[in-house]
Amino acid sequence: MSETIPNLLDPNCVLLKCNYTQAEEVISAVGMRLFKEGYVRDTFVQAAIDREKQLPTGLPLAGGIIAAIPHTEIEHVIKPALGMVTLKTPVTFQNMVSPEEMVPVQLVFLLALEKPKAQIEMLQEIASVLQNSVIVEELLNQRTYKGIIKILKQA
C-alpha cells in the first residue's frame, strides 16, 4: 500500500489525460506547478529538462506501458514533492537504459528530491507502483485526483 506517495502528491501538481507533444513540455507544465506551490526553485524546470536530455528516464514497464521519472539535483528543490502527468497520446522520451532509443511515454512522475535517504520510501513506492501493471493501467484511466489517490492507496 502506498502511503508516502499520496502525501507527497499535491492535487495542483497532478495533470491528467493531457495532450502534450514533447517531453520538455510535459516536464515544464508539471514542473511549473511544483514551482508555484513552493516545492522547487525557479531553476528546477530547466535543470530537469537539461538532465532528461543528458540522462533520460524512460522506463518500459512489464505491461507494455512506458513511464518516465524525470528528476534533477537536490539543490533545485525546496521540499520533497511529486508531480504526476498522464498522457492521452504518448509523448516521446528517451530510454534510460539505452538513450539512443526513443520510447512513447504515457505516465510521468516528476520527482522533487531533497535528500535521497529521506525519500527512500517514496522511491520504493514509485518502483512498486511501476512494477504493478494493473495499477499503472488504472492510473492512466483516472480523470480526477481523487481517483488517482484511491488507486495509489490500493497499490
Next chain:
Amino acid sequence: MDIPKRILVSCGTGIATSTVVAKAIEEALKDRGMNVTIRQCKVAEVKSLADDADLIVTTTPVSKDLGVPVIQTLAFLTGIGKEEVIEEIIKALES
C-alpha cells in the same frame, strides 16, 4: 568471516534510481545470506570509484572497460527480469 564484496551502484544523479537499486540489492542478497557493502554514486563518478568495487550495477550506461564487471539493468525499477539479475549479480560476485 569473508570480507564483504563491494558493489558500486550508479545512476544519473546518484540519488534517485540508484537508491532504489541499492536497497533492492541489499535486501535480495541479505535474504540469501550474503554480506555486501554498497556505495551509491553518480554515473560521472563511476570511473574514479571503480577501483574500490568488485561489481558495478548501473541504470544508466557506463563505460565497459573499467576493469570491474558491469551490470546495466532497470530490473529493480520495472520488475522485469529481477530474479535473473539477482542471479547474475551473485554469479559476478562469486567469480
